[in-house]
Amino acid sequence: MGRHVLCAGLLVASVAPAFAQPGFPSGYAGQQTPGPVSTDVLPQLREVTFKQRLDQRLPLDAAFRDESGRAVTLGDFFGRRPVVLAFVYYQCPMLCSQVMNGLSSAAKALPFAAGKDFEVVLVSFDPRDTPEIAAAKKRDHLGRWPEGDAAAWHLLTGEEAAIRRVTSAAGFTYRWDELTGQFAHVSGILVATSDGRLSRYFYGVEFSPKELRLALVDSGEGRVGSLIDELFLYCFHYDPESGRYGLLVMNLVRLGGVLTVLFIGAYIVVMRLRESHPPVGRA
Secondary structure: OHHHHHHHHHHHHHHHHHHHOOOOOHHHHOOOOOOOOOOOOOHHHOOOEEOOOOOOEOOOOOEEEOOOOOEEEHHHHOOOOOEEEEEEOOOOOOHHHHHHHHHHHHHHOOOOOEOOOEEEEEEEOOOOOOHHHHHHHHHHHHHHOOOOOHHHEEEEEOOHHHHHHHHHHOOEEOEEEOOOOEEEOOOEEEEEOOOOEEEEEEEOOOOOHHHHHHHHHHHHOOOOOOHHHHHHHHHEEEEOOOOEEEEOHHHHHHHHHHHHHHHHHHHHHHHHHHHHOOOOOOO
C-alpha cells in the first residue's frame, strides 16, 4: 500500500514541473476556471417556434391553390374527416422532404386509408412556391406514398397574407436566413378535427404510426377506427408537453376491473345454468 502511494506521489511530482517548462502554456499549470456558458439563441432562430395551440380553429376561408393550379380554400379539405397538416416549402433542400418522408412512412403503417379515413394537406410557407413547383414535388414524392394515396395528398401554395393567417393560428413561425438562403423553421406535423380545430402536434421528422393512429381516432370523434381503436384510446392519454401518447394507468386499471367483473358475472351465469339444467342421467 505504501509503495503504491509513493509511486503515485513520484508521478505527480514528475509531471507537475513539466508544465512549467518552456513550450507549455502557463495556463496548464493551474486549475482552469470554467467560462460562462452561452445561453444566447442564434439570431436566425429567435423568431422560429412551433407552439401548441390545441383546440384553436384554423382559418378555413384562407385562399390557396392546389398543385393543379385550382383555386381552393383550406376548408375544402375539411368537413368530412380529420386532416393531417404539415407546414413545408417545396424548394427546401432537406428538412421538409424528411418531414414528408416521415409522414409517408407512418401513413403506410396505418390501418386507415388516406382519402377515405383522413386527408393530408401540405401548406407551403414560401410565397414564391407555385402550383407548378408543388406539382413537381408531388411527382417526385409519389413513390414514397402508399399506392392510391396520391389524390389524398394536397400540396397548397398561396399569398403571404393567407400563409401567415394559417401558420399564426397553428403557432408556427419561421424566418428567412439570408446567409444560408433558406428558411429556418421547426419540423413537425399536426392533426386537426374535421371542423378545423387543432387536436395534436408531433415534432421531428419521424412519426410513430401508433401515435398517429391514436391521434386520428381521437380527432375523428367516433368516425375513424374500430371499437378496438377506441379502447386503445381509452388507455392512452396525449401529453401536450412531450407531444406523445402515454399509458394512462388509472384507465387501464378501470378497464381491467370492468373486464374482471364481466368475467366473474359470466362465470356465475354459466354455473347457474348448469345447476338448473343437469345433464341427462344425472341422479
